[in-house]
Amino acid sequence: MDCSPWINTSLDLNxxxxxxxxxxxxxxxxxxxxxxxxxVKQESSSDLEDELKRVTAENKKLADMLTVVCENYNTLRSxxxxxxxxxxxxxxxxxxxxxxxxxxCNNNNSNNYLLPNNNGNSESSSTDEDSCKKxxxxxxxxxxxxxxxxxxxxxxxxIVKDGYxxxxxxxxxxxxxxxxxxxxxxxxxxxxxxxxxxQRSVEDQSVLVATYEGEHNHSQPSxxxxxxxxxRSVTLGSAAxxxxxxxxxxxxxxxxxxxxxxxxxxxxxPKVPQVLVEQMATSLTTDPNFRAALVAAISGRLxxxx
DNA sequence: CGTTTTTGACCCGCGC
DNA sequence: GCGCGGGTCAAAAACG
Numbered sequence: 498m499d500c501s502p503w504i505n506t507s508l509d510l511n512x513x514x515x516x517x518x519x520x521x522x523x524x525x526x527x528x529x530x531x532x533x534x535x536x537v538k539q540e541s542s543s544d545l546e547d548e549l550k551r552v553t554a555e556n557k558k559l560a561d562m563l564t565v566v567c568e569n570y571n572t573l574r575s576x577x578x579x580x581x582x583x584x585x586x587x588x589x590x591x592x593x594x595x596x597x598x599x600x601x602c603n604n605n606n607s608n609n610y611l612l613p614n615n616n617g618n619s620e621s622s623s624t625d626e627d628s629c630k631k632x633x634x635x636x637x638x639x640x641x642x643x644x645x646x647x648x649x650x651x652x653x654x655x656i657v658k659d660g661y662x663x664x665x666x667x668x669x670x671x672x673x674x675x676x677x678x679x680x681x682x683x684x685x686x687x688x689x690x691x692x693x694x695x696q697r698s699v700e701d702q703s704v705l706v707a708t709y710e711g712e713h714n715h716s717q718p719s720x721x722x723x724x725x726x727x728x729r730s731v732t733l734g735s736a737a738x739x740x741x742x743x744x745x746x747x748x749x750x751x752x753x754x755x756x757x758x759x760x761x762x763x764x765x766x767p768k769v770p771q772v773l774v775e776q777m778a779t780s781l782t783t784d785p786n787f788r789a790a791l792v793a794a795i796s797g798r799l800x801x802x803x
Numbered sequence: 804c805g806t807t808t809t810t811g812a813c814c815c816g817c818g819c
Numbered sequence: 820g821c822g823c824g825g826g827t828c829a830a831a832a833a834c835g
Contacts, residue, residue, distance in 0.1 A: 664806085
């Protein structure tokens with residue numbers, strides 16, 4: 498496992514983002530607000546400047562807090578990695594023992610999706626053993642990949658726009674997740690054997706987990722569909738392939754920036770591949786512990802200031 | 804009218 | 820053998 502580079506780099510990335518970019522965003526928002534207020538209420542510019550200074554200072558405090566939170570997160574995660582290295586057998590123990598083999602395989606995947614590298618390595622090694630242990634169906638041998646789609650909280654649909662056309666053929670409520678799981682077949686079936694399952698994550702119900710089985714034997718009917726979804730970030734990880742490629746398409750910025758429809762690398766991180774950057778961002782933003790700590794810290798500071 | 808979605812029933816593997 | 824639970828089928832409904 499080479500998880501530590503992920504941790505350090507992602508945190509550094511986030512720190513840079515928040516230290517450099519956030520103030521600009523806040524300032525621009527304040528500027529627009531100030532202009533609105535100016536046009537309506539004819540406030541004096543000194544008031545706006547004072548407000549700007551106040552909010553900028555507050556933003557700086559929040560950025561500092563975020564730095565501390567990230568450092569704490571980094572420390573905790575390092576400790577966790579060290580603990581997991583020392584206790585590998587406990588790490589691999591199944592959480593729900595009553596699962597089927599294929600399902601428990603997927604379950605480990607879903608529970609570890611915050612650690613894509615770890616996930617890929619363990620998955621590629623264990624899948625062969627499982628398939629040898631139970632050569633049940635071709636679908637087990639088929640390439641299984643997994644996509645994580647961040648949706649808005651109000652979005653209750655189980656639709657993952659990935660560029661292909663799907664036909665829903667079933668829906669079930671599974672035991673380990675109160676949210677229903679939807680079953681899709683490729684619209685080109687039976688010529689295309691690909692299936693996918695879509696279910697909301699237990700830990701973060703704003704995240705849709707799409708599990709793909711098999712590979713398409715045709716091209717995408719419309720690639721625009723994959724990126725035309727409103728405000729979603731897609732993390733695609735291959736679970737069965739040895740190379741365990743994992744691709745992140747962060748589309749959540751589509752509402753506020755124009756360059757989001759083409760997830761090409763930006764110039765602000767020349768040494769870090771964009772895919773890696775977004776993997777790290779997704780890793781952090783989908784971590785419930787990190788989010789809870791961040792929310793608690795920020796809300797606590799806001800209450801303290803008030 | 805053809806296609807897609809819904810949803811209850813059924814099948815099948817697994818654990819006890 | 821039985822019950823549980825995930826996965827699939829297929830008829831009915833909905834939709835364009």
